[in-house]
Amino acid sequence: MTDLVEPSRPAVGNRSPLDASQDPRALGGARGATARDGGILGLDNVQLDLELAGIGSRTLAIVLDYLVLMVGFALVLSGALAVASIFAFESIWPWVIGLLAIFALQLGYFAAFEIATQGRTPGKMALGLRSVSDLGGRPSTSAFLVRNLLRAIDTPLGVLPIMLDGRCRRFGDMVAHTLVVHDRPERATVDVGRVPTAWGLREVTVVESFLERADRMEEARAAAMAQEILDWMWRRHPQFLAEAGLTEPGIERGDPVLWLRAVLATPAPSTSAGSAISTADV
Amino acid sequence: MDYGRFVEMHRDRHEAFARDLEAMRERPHTIGFAQLDDLATRYRVLLHDYAVARERFAGTAATRRLRRLTLNATQVLQRAPADHLPSLGSLVRVDVPRAIAAMRSSILAICALFTFSALLGYALTVLDPALGATFVGPDSVEGLRRGEIWIDSVFAELPAGLIAVMISINNMKVALFAWAGGLLLGVGALYAALINGVMLGAVIALTARFSMEAPLLDFIGAHGPLEITLILVAAGAGLHMGRSFFVDDERPRSQRLAAAGREALLALAVCLLGLFLLGFIEGYVSPSIAPTWSKWTVGLVLEALFLTWVASVPRPDRAARTQAAGAAT
Numbered sequence: 262m263t264d265l266v267e268p269s270r271p272a273v274g275n276r277s278p279l280d281a282s283q284d285p286r287a288l289g290g291a292r293g294a295t296a297r298d299g300g301i302l303g304l305d306n307v308q309l310d311l312e313l314a315g316i317g318s319r320t321l322a323i324v325l326d327y328l329v330l331m332v333g334f335a336l337v338l339s340g341a342l343a344v345a346s347i348f349a350f351e352s353i354w355p356w357v358i359g360l361l362a363i364f365a366l367q368l369g370y371f372a373a374f375e376i377a378t379q380g381r382t383p384g385k386m387a388l389g390l391r392s393v394s395d396l397g398g399r400p401s402t403s404a405f406l407v408r409n410l411l412r413a414i415d416t417p418l419g420v421l422p423i424m425l426d427g428r429c430r431r432f433g434d435m436v437a438h439t440l441v442v443h444d445r446p447e448r449a450t451v452d453v454g455r456v457p458t459a460w461g462l463r464e465v466t467v468v469e470s471f472l473e474r475a476d477r478m479e480e481a482r483a484a485a486m487a488q489e490i491l492d493w494m495w496r497r498h499p500q501f502l503a504e505a506g507l508t509e510p511g512i513e514r515g516d517p518v519l520w521l522r523a524v525l526a527t528p529a530p531s532t533s534a535g536s537a538i539s540t541a542d543v
Numbered sequence: 544m545d546y547g548r549f550v551e552m553h554r555d556r557h558e559a560f561a562r563d564l565e566a567m568r569e570r571p572h573t574i575g576f577a578q579l580d581d582l583a584t585r586y587r588v589l590l591h592d593y594a595v596a597r598e599r600f601a602g603t604a605a606t607r608r609l610r611r612l613t614l615n616a617t618q619v620l621q622r623a624p625a626d627h628l629p630s631l632g633s634l635v636r637v638d639v640p641r642a643i644a645a646m647r648s649s650i651l652a653i654c655a656l657f658t659f660s661a662l663l664g665y666a667l668t669v670l671d672p673a674l675g676a677t678f679v680g681p682d683s684v685e686g687l688r689r690g691e692i693w694i695d696s697v698f699a700e701l702p703a704g705l706i707a708v709m710i711s712i713n714n715m716k717v718a719l720f721a722w723a724g725g726l727l728l729g730v731g732a733l734y735a736a737l738i739n740g741v742m743l744g745a746v747i748a749l750t751a752r753f754s755m756e757a758p759l760l761d762f763i764g765a766h767g768p769l770e771i772t773l774i775l776v777a778a779g780a781g782l783h784m785g786r787s788f789f790v791d792d793e794r795p796r797s798q799r800l801a802a803a804g805r806e807a808l809l810a811l812a813v814c815l816l817g818l819f820l821l822g823f824i825e826g827y828v829s830p831s832i833a834p835t836w837s838k839w840t841v842g843l844v845l846e847a848l849f850l851t852w853v854a855s856v857p858r859p860d861r862a863a864r865t866q867a868a869g870a871a872t
């Protein structure tokens with residue numbers, strides 16, 4: 262890997278190796294260099310590509326959260342009612358505690374969930390969203406508190422800044438320096454390690470995409486597509502397939518998807534003639 | 544470098560990193576500093592791998608996998624600076640007084656507006672009592688005519704504990720909206736000061752018109768001074784956030800806003816806690832039969848304690864002064 266710059270070791274001391282001393286803002290990775298989309302500058306000014314949540318998914322998440330809150334309110338009221346009935350409705354304390362619990366839920370539901378789950382509320386979990394700092398990391402506790410207390414104005418007015426801001430931030434996000442991003446679970450990827458010399462990125466991505474989806478496709482359809490790709494490769498790159506161990510068209514038996522994986526997904530030996538997307542192709 | 548070689552060279556290393564990262568995510572407290580340092584070093588290598596991949600192999604599976612891994616690692620490893628809660632002692636002695644001192648001019652501006660609007664409300668109600676009637680309602684005005692103040696009927700209908708909680712919640716909501724509204728270029732905070740001032744002035748003028756100011760002053764003595772102060776401090780904190788859009792210093796606006804937000808958060812926390820406790824004074828002490836002078840004594844002592852506390856800003860310690868002097872020279 263001669264073309265990679267050897268990274269300098271992070272600061273060592275009493276602080277975390279990735280604490281404020283490594284903040285790109287402090288290192289000159291100015292916030293002004295931040296792109297309008299989810300491209301933010303990480304350490305060493307490497308651009309990270311956050312997938313910002315738009316107004317649709319954020320609105321849906323908040324609707325789900327309010328539904329959960331409603332259920333919470335209903336539970337609190339039912340609890341207060343049940344306890345009050347035990348005391349023949351003569352004690353006011355069930356109602357006092359119920360009122361306080363409802364207010365605490367209103368005030369603390371979002372912040373408490375985000376602090377406890379590192380940026381996720383039930384609504385965000387359902388939609389695969391997460392609040393992160395504008396450096397892509399975990400926001401501070403005070404940032405979670407500020408962004409959620411500012412819901413007092415963001416609930417009626419927050420849609421406007423989300424629509425106008427290039428990074429879909431509401432007022433609370435602007436003050437707390439946070440972003441809401443899609444945080445989807447990692448999907449299994451298939452890297453093809455051996456490809457015909459003449460292939461460019463387009464061919465690689467198409468075949469990788471097919472191999473990733475093949476297991477979820479109807480079996481016959483996946484087999485037909487894999488066979489089609491193999492046939493096409495026989496016509497265009499017979500030498501490559503010969504080096505991979507296939508001597509003539511149609512010799513492959515069984516599942517063509519497995520054959521295609523065997524031909525392409527195994528990392529190629531470095532001496533192989535059938536290597537390579539050259540950098541000139543990129 | 545070709546794609547196949549890139550994948551072959553890095554796949555195992557990236558998978559190992561992903562495993563270690565997952566272990567750290569699941570058991571963050573078992574990770575020692577050396578392991579964290581090692582993970583951080585590998586994270587930086589990962590970032591460089593990703594920079595190469597997104598530049599040369601855009602759209603490929605390896606690049607997408609690296610992108611996701613990079614984002615996950617950033618989320619786990621990149622902590623916001625100063626992500627630690629100060630101790631309670633530090634909060635009480637240093638952080639809160641400093642935060643409130645930083646927003647002193649905003650709080651004073653809010654107090655000035657409140658005083659002005661209270662005088663305005665008083666004057667307008669003297670000229671036209673209908674203004675006062677809009678705040679308390681026609682039934683309360685009828686009560687005042689009969690020599691009854693509306694506060695008595697409220698406390699006659701509901702238990703004091705319930706009223707105390709309802710008052711606490713209402714006051715905390717007022718403070719929260721004044722605070723958050725300040726972010727709208729200060730408009731929300733100014734509105735809160737204006738409307739509360741006019742309301743107070745108008746209500747005092749209306750009760751005075753029916754010679755009922757004595758019961759009103761008797762009621763508000765124990766809780767009123769500090770309650771108003773706390774709401775004004777919350778509004779001042781909001782204005783402090785709103786002003787940070789305009790104040791011109793060497794920091795970028797976003798950093799000014801974030802710093803103002805942190806200071807305002809401390810002020811709000813104090814106000815919410817104070818208003819919560821004051822609700823119980825308003826529910827139990829204020830309507831009691833205790834003499835008026837004793838209620839006012841309680842109210843003024845609480846007010847004096849609060850003002851003394853927030854005004855006692857500690858001087859910067861010697862190290863900070865030395866550092867500042869060094870920077871100046």
